[in-house]
Amino acid sequence: xxxxxxxxxxxxxxxxxxxxxxxxxxxxxxxxxxxxxxxxxxxxxxxxxxxxxxxxxxxxxxxxxxxxxxxxxxxxxxxxxxxxxxxxxxxxxxxxxxxxxxxxxxxxxxxxxxxxxxxxxxxxxxxxxxxxxxxxxxxxxxxxxxxxxxxxxxxxxxxxxxxxxxxxxxxxxxxxxxxxxxxxxxxxxxxxxxxxxxxxxxxxxxxxxxxxxxxxxxxxxxxxxxxxxxxxxxxxxxxxxxxxxxxxxxxxx
Numbered sequence: 001x002x003x004x005x006x007x008x009x010x011x012x013x014x015x016x017x018x019x020x021x022x023x024x025x026x027x028x029x030x031x032x033x034x035x036x037x038x039x040x041x042x043x044x045x046x047x048x049x050x051x052x053x054x055x056x057x058x059x060x061x062x063x064x065x066x067x068x069x070x071x072x073x074x075x076x077x078x079x080x081x082x083x084x085x086x087x088x089x090x091x092x093x094x095x096x097x098x099x100x101x102x103x104x105x106x107x108x109x110x111x112x113x114x115x116x117x118x119x120x121x122x123x124x125x126x127x128x129x130x131x132x133x134x135x136x137x138x139x140x141x142x143x144x145x146x147x148x149x150x151x152x153x154x155x156x157x158x159x160x161x162x163x164x165x166x167x168x169x170x171x172x173x174x175x176x177x178x179x180x181x182x183x184x185x186x187x188x189x190x191x192x193x194x195x196x197x198x199x200x201x202x203x204x205x206x207x208x209x210x211x212x213x214x215x216x217x218x219x220x221x222x223x224x225x226x227x228x229x230x231x232x233x234x235x236x237x238x239x240x241x242x243x244x245x246x247x248x249x250x251x252x253x
Contacts, residue, residue, distance in 0.1 A: 005198035059088035090127025172196040
């Protein structure tokens with residue numbers, strides 16, 4: 001399978017990305033989609049893609065708690081200049097637990113809208129972070145879509161999941177499924193053809209305080225197989241197929 005969401009270029013991780021990638025190869029992963037949240041990360045991400053062509057892919061995004069419009073514009077320029085190389089846009093989104101001021105939330109919505117429009121323009125999937133802002137995410141996707149969307153480690157309710165499914169979204173399940181009833185419930189009512197797996201390296205590890213790494217998607221697969229009562233090999237094939245549907249450019253790399 002492919003890890004659809006890892007922060008390999010985050011400070012503190014990028015310094016040992018090589019060993020994480022080597023381990024993922026040894027353990028039989030088909031690839032890793034690196035996601036970014038800053039201009040510096042975007043530049044490092046392109047270096048990783050060049051170094052590990054055909055195994056490490058990247059989406060480029062911006063911190064959902066940031067408000068630097070000039071940095072957003074610079075990242076968007078890199079995306080446009082490298083649209084044949086990147087496979088998606090993200091991580092981007094809205095986080096109202098982090099952004100509480102109403103004026104700053106409005107700026108966040110404006111920035112998020114720009115990402116949705118860019119994803120639509122370039123026909124790229126968008127990887128979305130949403131915390132306490134699910135209704136606004138749904139509203140903006142409805143207003144400015146349609147666009148292929150991946151909800152990363154989604155924490156919303158079933159009604160919101162149903163609305164996002166209607167909008168064509170996929171849902172990526174992180175290693176916290178090993179200890180999170182909410183993530184098991186999420187996996188149980190998302191159709192099999194909309195499930196993806198992610199590590200969220202280095203966050204959302206399988207145990208409290210344990211850093212996540214790309215190979216942890218194998219734990220996610222195992223937990224999903226048990227929770228959904230689906231043969232692990234069959235489920236692996238389904239999720240791999242979903243990944244290529246969600247990220248079509250993977251097939252051309």
